[in-house]
Amino acid sequence: MKNKPNFLIVISFDCLSGLDFPVLEQLPNFKEFLHKASYSKNVESIYPSVTYPCHATIVTGKLPKNHGIINNTFIQPGWESPDWYWERKYIKGTTLYDEAKKAGMKTAALLWPVTAKADIDYNMPEIFANRRWHNQILVSLMNGTPMYQLEMNKKFGHIRKGLNQPALDDFVLESTVQTIKDKKPNLLLVHFTDLDTQRHYHGFSSKEAMDAIKRHDDRLGRIISALKEAGIFEESAVIALGDHSALDESKAIKLNVLLQKRGLLTADEKGNVKDWRVYCKSCDGSAYIYVKDERDDEAKAAVKQLLDELMKERENGIENVLTGEEAAKTGADDNCVFMIEALKGYYFSEAITGHYLEDIREQDVKEKIYTYACHGYSPWKPDYQTIFMASGKGIKPNKVIDHMRLIDEGPTLARLLGLEIGEVDGRPIEELLDLE
Numbered sequence: 001m002k003n004k005p006n007f008l009i010v011i012s013f014d015c016l017s018g019l020d021f022p023v024l025e026q027l028p029n030f031k032e033f034l035h036k037a038s039y040s041k042n043v044e045s046i047y048p049s050v051t052y053p054c055h056a057t058i059v060t061g062k063l064p065k066n067h068g069i070i071n072n073t074f075i076q077p078g079w080e081s082p083d084w085y086w087e088r089k090y091i092k093g094t095t096l097y098d099e100a101k102k103a104g105m106k107t108a109a110l111l112w113p114v115t116a117k118a119d120i121d122y123n124m125p126e127i128f129a130n131r132r133w134h135n136q137i138l139v140s141l142m143n144g145t146p147m148y149q150l151e152m153n154k155k156f157g158h159i160r161k162g163l164n165q166p167a168l169d170d171f172v173l174e175s176t177v178q179t180i181k182d183k184k185p186n187l188l189l190v191h192f193t194d195l196d197t198q199r200h201y202h203g204f205s206s207k208e209a210m211d212a213i214k215r216h217d218d219r220l221g222r223i224i225s226a227l228k229e230a231g232i233f234e235e236s237a238v239i240a241l242g243d244h245s246a247l248d249e250s251k252a253i254k255l256n257v258l259l260q261k262r263g264l265l266t267a268d269e270k271g272n273v274k275d276w277r278v279y280c281k282s283c284d285g286s287a288y289i290y291v292k293d294e295r296d297d298e299a300k301a302a303v304k305q306l307l308d309e310l311m312k313e314r315e316n317g318i319e320n321v322l323t324g325e326e327a328a329k330t331g332a333d334d335n336c337v338f339m340i341e342a343l344k345g346y347y348f349s350e351a352i353t354g355h356y357l358e359d360i361r362e363q364d365v366k367e368k369i370y371t372y373a374c375h376g377y378s379p380w381k382p383d384y385q386t387i388f389m390a391s392g393k394g395i396k397p398n399k400v401i402d403h404m405r406l407i408d409e410g411p412t413l414a415r416l417l418g419l420e421i422g423e424v425d426g427r428p429i430e431e432l433l434d435l436e
Contacts, residue, residue: 002435002436003393003394003434003435003436004393004394004416004417004418004435005235005236005237005392005393005394005416005417006186006232006235006236006393007184007185007186007187007188007227007232007235007236007237008186008187008188008236008237008239008413008416008417009180009188009190009223009227009236009237009238009239010058010187010188010189010190010239010241010413011190011192011219011220011223011238011239011240011241012055012058012112012189012190012191012192012241012242012243013192013195013216013240013241013242014051014191014192014193014195014196014242014243015193015195015196015199015242015243015244015245015246015375016195016213016216016241016242016243016245016386016387017204017242017245017246017384017385017386017387018041018042018043018245018383018385018386018387019245019383020213020242020387021041021387023210023213024213024217024387027213027214027217028217028221029217029218029220029221029224030217030220030240033220033224033238033240033389033391034389034391036391036397036398037389037390037391037395037397037398038389038390038391038395038396038397038398038399038400038401038431038432039387039388039389039390039399039400039401040387040388040400040401040402040403040404041385041387042385042401042402042403042404043241043242043385043386043387043388043403043404043405043406043409044379044380044385044403044404044405044406045243045244045245045379045384045385045386045406046063046064046331046379046406046407047064047286047327047330047331047332047378047379048064048070048071048283048284048285048286048332048376048377049243049244049245049285049375049376049377049378049379049384050071050072050244050283050284050375050376051072051113051193051196051243051244051375052069052071052072052084052085052113052114053067053069053070053071053072054243054244054406055112055113055114055191055243056068056069056085056091056113056114057406057407057409057410058096058241058243058406058409058410058413059095059096059097059112059189059410059413059421060091060093060094060095060096060410060421060424061407061408061409061410061411061414061421061424061425061426062092062093062407062410062423062424062425063330063331063332063407063425064331064332064333065328065331065332065333065334066092066093066331066425067091067092067093068090068091068092069085069090069091069114070288070332070333070335071085071281071283071288071333072084072085072283073085075279075281075290077265077273077276077279077350078267078271078272078273078274078352084127085113085114086113086114086116086125086126086127086143087114087116087117087143088114088115088116088117088118088119089117090114091114093422093423094421094422095118095421096187096410096413096414096417096419096421097109097115097118097119097120097187097189098118098119099414099419099420099421100186100187100417100419101119101120101121103417103418103419105185105186105187105417106121106122106183106184106185106186106187107120107121107122107185107186107187107188108120108121108122108123108179108183108185108187108188108189109122109123109124109125109188109189109190110124110172110175110176110179110188110189110190110191111124111125111126111172111190111191111192111193112125112126112189112190112191113126113191115144115189116143116144117143117144120144120145121145121183121185122145122148122179122183122185123144123145123148124140124144124145124148124149124152124172124175125140125143125144126191127139127140127143128163136162137153152174152175152178152179155174155175155178156171156174156175156178157171159171159174165193165194165197165198165212166194166212166215168193168194169192169193169194169215169219172190172191172192173192173219173222173223176188176190176223176226177222177223177226180223180226180227180230180232181226181229181230184230184232186417187417190223192216192219194212194215194216195209195212195213195216196246197212198211198212199212199246199372199373200246200371200372200373200374201365201368201371201372202372202373203248203372203373204246204247204248204373206372220240223238224238233392234393235393236392236393237390237391237392237393237394237395237416238390238391238392239388239389239390239413240387240389240390241386241387241388241389241409242386242387242388243386243406244375244376244379244384244386245375245383245384245385245386246373246374246375247285247344247345247373247374247375247377247381247384248345248372248373249285249342249344249345249346249347249360249371249372249373249374250345250346250359250360251317251345251346251347251357251358251359251360252346252347252348252349252351252357252358252360252370253287253316253317253318253342253346253347253348253349253356253357254348254349254350254351254352254354254355254356254357254358255280255287255289255340255348255356256279256280256350256351256352257351257352257353257354257355257356258306258356259276259278259279259280259303259306260352262302262306264276264277264278264299264302264303265277265278265279265352267352267353269353270353271351271352271353273352276292277291277292277293277296277299278290278291278292278299278302278303278337279292280340280348280350281336281350282347282348282349282350282376283348283376284347284348284374284375284376284377285341285342285347285348285374285375285376285377285378286339286340286341286342286348286376286377286378287339287340287342287348288327288332288333288336288338288339289303289307289336289337289338289339289340290335290336290337291303291337300337303337303338304338307321307338307340314343315357316356316357317342317343317345317346317357318340318341318342318343318346319341319342319343319344320340320341320378321338321339321340321341322338322339322340322341323337323338324336324337324338324339326339327339330378331425341377341378342377344381347371347374347376349370358370360372379406386406388401388404388409390432394416394433394434394435395416395432395433395434396431396432396433396434399431399432401429401431401432404429405426406426407424407425407426408426408427408428408429409426410424410426411424411426411427411428412428412429412432412433414428415428415430415433415435416433416435
């Protein structure tokens with residue numbers, strides 16, 4: 001493969017939607033990038049379409065049930081802030097960055113999900129202090145590359161304002177630019193969450209979301225400029241992609257409230273779970289329903305009866321109910337008993353206090369109790385696609401792929417680098433590649 005790139009830069013713009021494509025075409029850096037790029041603005045995400053499963057899929061080419069990252073967070077009933085699937089050890093099998101490292105390539109990852117404690121040369125993992133006694137900087141240092149992170153924090157830490165956006169992405173950008181210039185990694189994975197945050201707390205088409213897209217345009221331009229300054233642009237392939245889209249919502253569904261009323265879980269008046277037989281685990285636009293004891297047929301029958309009742313009235317906000325077997329066929333967790341999909345305008349909360357249905361109020365969003373837009377919905381919902389754009393060495397120019405899937409991205413990126421990532425659920429999009 002004489003046309004194989006020596007450098008692959010994968011930029012994930014979290015929550016970039018196919019509906020954003022007309023906006024991207026008018027922004028200076030995306031416009032220039034797209035002038036020679038091949039792309040699909042109709043990329044089918046995975047189920048559930050949430051960030052951590054999506055990013056594990058991008059680097060493995062597998063569906064969630066096969067790579068093991070079946071949600072953002074663990075099943076920890078009653079926890080106000082459940083732990084996330086931060087660590088690499090939770091991914092089953094190999095990844096793009098593992099195989100790149102084995103092939104002698106220099107690797108870097110900045111806030112790429114599920115990379116804590118991964119074998120990456122320059123690793124700044126996405127992980128946050130989730131205990132009162134934890135310190136954010138120490139948690140990051142312990143789970144990534146300590147000296148590299150200290151170096152980036154020393155140079156650019158003044159930009160960051162905790163986990164607040166857009167300051168966090170501005171810090172990640174400066175660290176990315178410096179990493180390209182100083183380290184010249186053969187594989188660089190970078191994850192920006194500014195747009196996702198703005199859509200959650202202001203709405204899909206809000207001014208704040210549109211401003212975030214404009215900031216992403218600047219970020220793309222800075223990264224390309226850094227490749228040129230480092231003298232490696234002509235040997236590079238640049239991938240800009242999204243992981244999922246988002247939908248606006250105005251009502252929160254709290255199924256656990258009903259499960260408590262039916263004696264299927266117990267909690268105190270503050271919503272602290274004492275015990276449970278059945279639990280609704282949110283994926284935002286969808287939710288898993290788990291039974292604690294798989295032999296508890298009585299609990300399974302009781303929750304099925306409840307769901308059958310709720311499905312009779314559209315106002316209850318549930319669009320679809322899948323059995324565990326049906327959920328597994330979509331690629332979702334095969335350990336759930338049911339998987340439920342919210343109607344457009346609704347999403348699932350794990351809260352146990354209050355009413356089954358809650359209107360989302362401005363004050364609730366300000367206090368980060370609820371959001372105005374979310375993802376996690378079925379990837380087959382209309383107008384819910386994401387984007388894949390590629391340009392540079394090894395990429396054919398101006399090819400438009402009518403439809404592709406998130407599971408195709410891992411095999412495509414591996415093929416671009418001449419790597420094998422084992423058994424996958426997708427396929428390399430050969431129509432994009434020009435490697436001979």
